[in-house]
Amino acid sequence: MLSIAHQQLSRIMRPDDANIVGNVHGGTILKMIEEAGGIISTRHCNTQSGDRCVAALARVERTDFLHPMLIGEVAHVSAELTYTSRHSVEVQVNVMAENILTGSKKVTNKATLWYVPFSLQNVDKIIEVPQIEYASPEQEEEGKKRYEAQKMERLETKERNGEAIIPVISPEEYTVGFSQSSLIHLVGPSDCTLHGFVHGGVTMKLMDEVAGIVAARHCKTNIVTASVDAINFHRKIKKGCVVTVSGRMTFTSNKSMEIEVFVDADPLVETAKGKYRAVSAFFTYISLDKDGKPLPVPTLKLETQEEKKRFEEGKVRYLHTKAKRQAEQERQQ
Amino acid sequence: MLSIAHQQLSRIMRPDDANIVGNVHGGTILKMIEEAGGIISTRHCNTQSGDRCVAALARVERTDFLHPMLIGEVAHVSAELTYTSRHSVEVQVNVMAENILTGSKKVTNKATLWYVPFSLQNVDKIIEVPQIEYASPEQEEEGKKRYEAQKMERLETKERNGEAIIPVISPEEYTVGFSQSSLIHLVGPSDCTLHGFVHGGVTMKLMDEVAGIVAARHCKTNIVTASVDAINFHRKIKKGCVVTVSGRMTFTSNKSMEIEVFVDADPLVETAKGKYRAVSAFFTYISLDKDGKPLPVPTLKLETQEEKKRFEEGKVRYLHTKAKRQAEQERQQ
Amino acid sequence: MLSIAHQQLSRIMRPDDANIVGNVHGGTILKMIEEAGGIISTRHCNTQSGDRCVAALARVERTDFLHPMLIGEVAHVSAELTYTSRHSVEVQVNVMAENILTGSKKVTNKATLWYVPFSLQNVDKIIEVPQIEYASPEQEEEGKKRYEAQKMERLETKERNGEAIIPVISPEEYTVGFSQSSLIHLVGPSDCTLHGFVHGGVTMKLMDEVAGIVAARHCKTNIVTASVDAINFHRKIKKGCVVTVSGRMTFTSNKSMEIEVFVDADPLVETAKGKYRAVSAFFTYISLDKDGKPLPVPTLKLETQEEKKRFEEGKVRYLHTKAKRQAEQERQQ
Structure with a gap:
């Protein structure tokens, strides 16, 4: 049975939704809350004729996590439309954790979200919201107060929102620091694996992800992996670690970029062990145009002696690989 | 029919495996290559009696990406055992992209991986590898040469593996910089969404992930989200952006930590638009012991005037929330 | 508000749930159906005192896909307890696709699943099921008939479950070996699940994936799942297994293809146990043009006596289903 103004989502909590101890991440719950809110407000704003629209999240009120949720429990997220202004919708959401083995249930969250509907014909145009009916004039009045209060706060935060966390010295384009x-x-x-070690393949996927972002930042086009140099896995990485994967450009030829990638593992809880370097490798990327043909790559701007040294080392690797490939081709002819 | 010494994986390439243009990420392919290698070498090393074991990736030889693979194609990854030393296994892997609509096939990668089997009874103990049979003495001889060559290279890279990407000033424990x-x-x-905007819930999940890492780095225990302050979504984030999510600790009380989180969006390709601040918010975390009871939180060490100012502002928010909660509790009694 | 005997799951369909053309995979829907069924039957079997238990999928009755579901639609899956025998639970599930932009809704599936509860204290022990109350004696009588019918069929399929799919060398187009x-x-x-058994829904999703690849290879067009014959889950699959899912075409009519799918489980580490056949089933696919209209299917080329025999058996199933559907339509008029 589907109601326009009510929506419930339910889902079993899996190991991937939680930390090692079994507590479901707050982020998993916030994501479900927003999915329920997005469905109910998009559905409501499309109950009138005119442009079709999609409701975009504009604000979430303060949300408390009253009880931890655990792996194996069923999360029930129920959303209700509680107020409509001319251009926005208020949704209230309750989250309940049910243990289907013992039958116990507890409320874990109550949240309030505000959505604004945007036209699909013109994504910058805000649509008028069909008004809901209230059980009493008091209910409408209280909704209006909540609306005015959040509107004020949204304007305030908009102003003080320019700060950066690490003062970036805004590096110049095409330098190592830029990408x-x-x-x-x-x-x-x-x-x-079943035994708590990170699959080597997972590490390589993260390395390629970082290398790809470095390459795309440098040349701002569609880029693809051309090759990966030999990778050595010096130390195993264990479940519960935080892995930091960093990439920097070391060399550019006419049509390729070489990116060095480091993987550091930090066992969050067992601090005695300390952070350690687990893997490092060189990735080579090329830049492609819309038809998949190689594009020229902007030359890397070198600023320090270290960068110049690394560039020369990269050039040696590049020429070595090129010579090897030519020798192979000749042998095959 | 399953052969001990041969393994094939096949999987359709999905939108999440590729970039916006439809080229499958190199990382997705590397992950499949390693999955095939891991299965074949773990299976082989368990064909003898004695300790059960799991094969861990030790090294991947240089790998070329000969052709791009596309969404909708089927990736066929076939792995073969090609050499065994006393403590390691060599696996050779071929990757083929098949377009199941046109029937065309092309080889996209050839890779060589080395695995080392670890005992499940004692994860630091390396197991002896059952030897494979070779078709000819030449084949064994060539395998031995490859084994010796990679062994040398592994030793070499182990030595020069200490460098950090951004020279970290290794901040002191319990400071803002540390976590x-x-x-x-x-x-x-x-x-x-269907229309290319990031779901607000996805953004909140990333924010909670960063805040959780900051909290765990600070107190090195099991931590859980206690509350999230109001979050305003000032600007929509579009498909293809790189999102940078940064978190820093602003305040600690006896039993809670406040973390400020920033989300910046960077439209990789449409550079005209430039990077912009999309969202920011405060997350509060608490630290739990093994029985789920709150633990005291180490006090944040403040080093700069900015940090002291932010700490005082955090304290105001903390006391304000506390007073509000007490008022509510009294009203309910 | 939570009811013991009723459960609804709802979720927006995302790009990863669908093929390139935007049709949601039958496997995604089967997975959601099984999740709803698993929640409701586990919850019910734990409403008594005694051992805590988890309900494992034992059988899914034939399931038709009445309409394709699309990316961006909300899938509503509602499950209801409809019969209990001493050791099993029958769950009936309805799936509805809602377009939240236009408000249109259509029923896409009706499914019937059978679950058996296993003790968590001793995973090989089957628990007695608390009996449900029926609205009328007729309702109970009909449930009993369905129970007896499926019990018979489960015993039958258990017997003919030993066959393997054998690889063929560079086959001709439209043959069994080709696809x-x-x-x-x-x-x-x-x-x-929390207790280390593969969710039946995960297995069904993999089966649908393979069947879809077989169908696409055969007719090289956009294909969608039309129905799944009854599936019996003979043996549980455990964490750490390697699962091999194989599919071969058995029958083609003018507008449909029947694909037989086998699931074999191989406990990688516990080799003593050996490989075993866990599940098998028949999937029916149809081929669609760009406007979603059914296309003719190329006739399957038969090469061996075995293939001819399987084709005839498929034809019997096809004609049987067709006659049944016509009888139903006539009854409804």
């Missing part, structure tokens, strides 16, 4: 990138990844159950 | 973290995420099709 | 396909999948934590 340099790193990501952190919390190792989850799906990344590991 | 500060950031991740980058390439927005994929699964993160987006 | 024959198999994939392997290493069972990870996310595929399993």
